[in-house]
Amino acid sequence: MTYAIIETGGKQIRVEAGRFYDIELLSVEPEEKVTIDAVLLLAHDGGVTIGQPRVAGATVEGTVLRHLRGRKVLVYKMKPKKKTRKKRGHRQEITRLMINSINLNGEVLAAQEAESTQNPEVDSQSAAEAAE
DSSP: OOEEEEEETTEEEEEOTTOEEEEEOOSSOTTOEEEEOOEEEEEETTEEEEOSSSOTTEEEEEEEEEEEEEEEEEEEEEETTTTEEEEEEEEEEEEEEEEEEEEETTEEEEEOOGGGOSOHHHHHHHHHHHHO
């Protein structure tokens, strides 16, 4: 199994080809391709390559599926015996990114299967209907 640990939005994420991930908002339109070169670790065929701080020549290519907002987080501040209360909500802007391939020095180590290029939410619904 081939996977990579990438850094995006100040967070480190373990990614595999053919899966989608929710990451911090990217300033890219939906259905556009994105190349991430901040690869911190690369695992392929039992071998692990660790970057210092990044793996040289390693890239992860993906497609932006859509932009959405995360779950609401409530922030409630209260001072006891002072009748002071503040209630605020926050929803983080996120981007759903489908990982197409993991590359090292121009060589494709892992690629997405051709049949699952459609929207993953539609695929999961049709798979559930087929099981019934």
